[in-house]
Amino acid sequence: MSEASIKDRLEPFLNRLPAVAKPKGHVHFKTKLMWTIAILLLYFVLTNVPLFGLHPDSRDLFAMYRTIMAGEFGSIVQLGIGPIVTASIILQLLVGADIIKLDLSDPKDQSIFQGAQKLLVLVMITMTAALQLLGRFLLPNYELAGTLGVSVSAVIWILFIQVAIGGILILFMDEIVSKWGIGSGVGLFIVASISQAMVVGLFSWEPDPFAIHPFTGAALPVGLIPKWHEIFTTIDMGWLLGGDGLFFFLLSGGLMALLGTILIFIIVVYVESMRVEIPLAHSAVRGARGKFPVKLIYASVLPIILVMALVANIQMGGMLLWESDVPILGNNPMIGEFIDGVAVSGLMYYLAPIAGPHELIPGVHEPGQILLRVIIYLAVMIIGSIVFALFWIETTGMGPKKVAERIQRSGMQIPGYRRDIGVVENIMKRYIPNITIIGGAFIGALAALASFTGIIGHAGGTGLLLTVSIIYKMYEQIAKEQMSEMHPMMRTLLGGE
Known part of the structure; x- marks a missing residue:
């Protein structure tokens, strides 16, 4: 079967995938701004919607990359933008290596590329959600299963459905911003995630495992402002100005950061x-x-x-x-x-x-x-x-x-x-x-x-x-x-x- 006939067969199927309608004409700036703000607010709401049936001992597979992957561990948007960027990587590498022959200057091939990318995102959402559950990073709540009178497998399926729905919501929210808003949804979610982390890094009193008080052995606060308050009120200034003190203040004290x-x-x-x-x-x-x-x-x-x-x-x-x-x-x-x-x-x-x-x-x-x-x-x-x-x-x-x-x-x-x-x-x-x-x-x-x-x-x-x-x-x-x-x-x- 020739490549042209394969593309002709795939095109109708890919075009039938659910999609956000493109604007028919110019979208006014106020409309774009409204859509961008609305999606941003929806994103913050979704990061605070917890996964029903999740055990407290569950682990975040992407803990080290959470700010870049966006989303929120334990929430319905657990997967963040991971499936979107992973699908983009795979497809770009396949097209770039000429394994999949598409001429992206051709509108028809470009449409096939976009449809294939969306299909691959849906596949990645399914695979990533399944891997996190089968790998026991997301654990079902056994007590809840007993309370509801259902099997643990039923709770696992409930978790899978929630994670998959969250991934699909992120996909379409990104598409709305790309077509009707300012910039891209992927960029918007990254900015939201990192900005939130930086606000926490300025004001939070939560203990920082990487910053230990040199004399009491207690963890200093994560937030830079409360951390400096703790340092300057409990540590002698003479010690801080010495070699060990300066090294401590540079790394653990947050000065280098x-x-x-x-x-x-x-x-x-x-x-x-x-x-x-x-x-x-x-x-x-x-x-x-x-x-x-x-x-x-x-x-x-x-x-x-x-x-x-x-x-x-x-x-x-x-x-x-x-x-x-x-x-x-x-x-x-x-x-x-x-x-x-x-x-x-x-x-x-x-x-x-x-x-x-x-x-x-x-x-x-x-x-x-x-x-x-x-x-x-x-x-x-x-x-x-x-x-x-x-x-x-x-x-x-x-x-x-x-x-x-x-x-x-x-x-x-x-x-x-x-x-x-x-x-x-x-x-x-x-x-x-x-x-x-x-x-x-x-x-x-x-x-x-x-x-x-x-x-x-x-x-x-x-x-x-x-x-x-x-x-x-x-x-x-x-x-x-x-x-x-x-x-x-x-x-x-x-x-x-």
Whole structure:
């Protein structure tokens, strides 16, 4: 059977999948803002809806990645954005490796790609929910089963249905924001999750297991403000100004996390403004000029989300193997030993992301092991970001060909060159792929640096990087929306309807 006939057979089925209707025309900014706020409020409500029948001893499989994966452990949105980004990774790799032959510049193939991605998300929701229940990370409440007079299996099915419904809700909420709101739902949920973690990291009095009082041995508060109040009211200033005191205050006291937060914020805002501007002139209106900006972070920070999701899924596989009885691979310390959900040895230790500066201090692991882990982490972040950035611009219409078509439709041309789409595409090829590679490598290295310094609230350096960049992108999109409403002729060039 030919590839064309397979695609023709699949297209009607994929088109019948439930979908949020596309707007028929231009969506006004106020409408987009209303939908974005409504979905954000719904997301916060869902994170506070607990799973009925969940045992208190259940464990969070994605505890280390929760701020990036969004959602909330023990809630109906337990899975967060995990299935969406995992499906995106798989499909982009299959299309990028030419295993699935789709021309994403063709609207028909693009529609098939989007339908296949949605179908794969539904499959990933089912698989992830089942793995967490079968792997005994989500435990059924046995007392509740006895009280209701039903079997434990019935409670497991109830949990599965709730988790699956939550995953499907996140899928359609993301689609609503993408079509009717500002930015994407994935980005919005990440910002909400990390912002919440940072608020907790500033004000919470909950004990911090990584910050122990040097004299009493008690855990200091998680929040930076109550933590500093505790330090300055119970510890002599002379000791704090000494060598041991300064080291304690830098790491356990949260000073490095504060400095890292400020540093990453400044770097991201500065880098977001770096761009190459290609001059444009209107072919029919004399004096009408513009510029097409190719930003250093051209592919945005979404490739980092894909890299982190890939790492999280590898760690999940390693954890499931460690707790399984699979011959050779199961419970094998060479593959990875896990304690409280964290890889402490084996291959998985070296592939695990670095959560903060406390993981760079020799103790359980030798300096050589830590150095090798840092090198592998940098390589994974940089190379992974480049690969996914290149895939991303092609699958989202940001490649040279699509940009050239958009400029041609707007009536603009590059001064000094004839008005020909092939000429514009060749000029775009000089800039877009190279800048995408440089930007991907830079953002990957910056994400790793952010993980080394740590940030307020243990939200993860990568999480802060994503949050600042996503907010900056949303600010730019809001400005673009307002400009397109004031100047409707600009919509075509800006990629609007």
